[in-house]
Amino acid sequence: MTIYEIIAKKRDGGELTPAEIRFFIDGYVKGTVADYQAAAWCMAVFCRGMTAGETAALTEAMVASGETLDLQGIAGTTVDKHSTGGVGDTTTLIVAPLVAAMGIPVAKLSGRGLGHTGGTLDKLESIAGFDVQMDQARFVAQVQAIGLAVAGQTAQLVPADRLLYALRDVTATVESVPLIAASIMSKKLAAGCQAIMLDVKVGHGAFMKSQAEAEELARAMVAIGEKLGRRTMALLTKMDQPLGNAVGNALEVEEAVAILENRTLYGRGRVSPDLREVSLALAARMAWLAGKAETVAQGRMMAEEALRSGAALAKWAALVESQGGTWLGGERLAESLPQAQENCRIGAPVDGWIGAIDGLAIGRAAASLGAGRVKKGDPVDSAVGIVLHKRIGDPVGAGECVVELWHNGRGVTEAQALVKGAYQWATGPVAKPPLILGEIR
Structure with missing residues (x-):
């Protein structure tokens, strides 16, 4: 088999065999499959999807690309x-x-x-x-x-995932359910x-x-x-x-x-x-x-x-x-952890109830203070972050503290803007949103 044939087969909607998937993964980890070929394969999967059997075979091949942890000596079910x-x-x-x-x-x-x-x-x-x-x-x-x-x-666990994820990140193929599932589960299985x-x-x-x-x-x-x-x-x-x-x-x-x-x-x-x-x-x-x-x-x-x-x-x-x-x-407890030097309180602009909170905006606000990374390897400030004093459905009075920013002087203006934009206010009571939506066994 050749990598060209494997890419073409998936491009045309065919189901890859476990041997074909192993050939691709082994070749990519060893360097005999080029980045441009792997990118084409990822895009073919993104567009055509994978069967459950293909996804399991991909996961298994990714696990086999590196070391696995041997937990057999541990008593009980890990x-x-x-x-x-x-x-x-x-x-x-x-x-x-x-x-x-x-x-x-x-x-x-x-x-x-x-x-x-x-x-x-x-x-x-x-x-x-x-x-x-x-x-x-x-x-x-x-x-x-x-x-x-x-x-x-x-670094020895699932090297195929590290290589593939870096490639997917720059080829617009991250949002593929089979590739996401194989990425997550290969690491869990290797563990x-x-x-x-x-x-x-x-x-x-x-x-x-x-x-x-x-x-x-x-x-x-x-x-x-x-x-x-x-x-x-x-x-x-x-x-x-x-x-x-x-x-x-x-x-x-x-x-x-x-x-x-x-x-x-x-x-x-x-x-x-x-x-x-x-x-x-x-x-x-x-x-x-x-x-x-x-x-x-x-x-x-x-x-x-x-x-x-x-x-x-x-x-x-x-x-x-x-x-x-x-x-x-x-x-x-605080003596065991780093402490931010300053804090900034954000109050409710009106009387009412918390109607919605945009979690993505809150996460970005914390990252702007230094709590998160833009790219791998960026340093983080462990002390900084955000504390919510009110959640969806809670009543608030005008001026009452809703959020507190703990910071060391970095990104405060940006964080304030993000936090203020994250909140929606309601004039009447708001039901608490459901928390657990279901389970899959």
């Missing part, structure tokens, strides 16, 4: 969780220790933030000394010791966990803007996981307004820890009930996927008990200590 990205989404920091506290080993490889979305590694690195770079032996040993590890993906929980975000602040798009992606990813031998489930969650009230690395850590400490208030404001609810919903399903709970409802009760008893908080402390972080809980 679980992983992935979010498709959003604003104020700090669920990993809550869910990982919460699930580990239920006796389920969590082996989590995470990424960094780009654009308006935050990255788990950036949030963890706002904690002084926290080390996210772990080799395989140390990663596995920590999961065996405390039931939990959260680290960065190594070695036996069960995978997917949180697929829907709305203005998410990559997938409509529920139909999100369902298509979720079904594709669940099908890949099941076909390749992993118990997989997807939860569709709303991402119009930020999930948490804190947007920014250290600020999000503060809010997440407040939830683990069973508090409704923390140093900057109040905890988002939506963040707590999605975290519990994900943890409940992870317990079911791992076989620890017979039903999701039972998993929910177990998760609530692990939170209430303090077991989840103890796992968090063990995680930070094991990965070199300096942690002072309770009233001394």
Whole structure:
């Protein structure tokens, strides 16, 4: 076979065989397939799509392009969780220790933030000394010791995805469901966990803007996981307004820890009930996927008990200590995290209710303060960010503080404009929007 024949076959709507897909992926990683040929292949897939079998074969070939983590020595069913990205989404920091506290080993490889979305590694690195770079032996040993590890993906895992994504990013082929699904699931499968929980975000602040798009992606990813031998489930969650009230690395850590400490208030404001609810919903399903709970409802009760008893908080402390972080809980929490030097409060212009919040605009505002990246490798300011004091459906009085910007002097004017434009005001009561839109098993 030749790469020309493979491109032409997909261009004409044909179904590629697993051998043809492996030939393409192997050649691209080794350099025998040129960028212009890979770009043509990506565009053919973008225009013609892929069958479920093709998508699974692509995922498997991408996994085989590099190393995989061997978690077989870990007792119990290992679980992983992935979010498709959003604003104020700090669920990993809550869910990982919460699930580990239920006796389920969590082996989590995470990424960094780009654009308006935050990255788990950036949030963890706002904690002084926290080390996210772990080799395989140390990663596995920590999961065996405390039931939990959260680290960065190594360059040896799924090199095909790194190469393909960089190419798709500059050839207008990112928005292809088979390519997105294979990109996400190849990394999850290479990470070695036996069960995978997917949180697929829907709305203005998410990559997938409509529920139909999100369902298509979720079904594709669940099908890949099941076909390749992993118990997989997807939860569709709303991402119009930020999930948490804190947007920014250290600020999000503060809010997440407040939830683990069973508090409704923390140093900057109040905890988002939506963040707590999605975290519990994900943890409940992870317990079911791992076989620890017979039903999701039972998993929910177990998760609530692990939170209430303090077991989840103890796992968090063990995680930070094991990965070199300096942690002072309770009233001394702020001493463990960097602090912005200045703050700016934005008040409501009228009496009324919060009608809508554009999560994308809030994420961009936080990035303009320095909390995010425009391109990979850009530095971030861990201390800065945004705290929401009001959410959709909340009543407000004219002049009442709605949002607070925590900053170090960078991008304040731009952030203010973005935040003010993100809010819509209503003259009458507004219903709280639905949070969980469905699940795919």
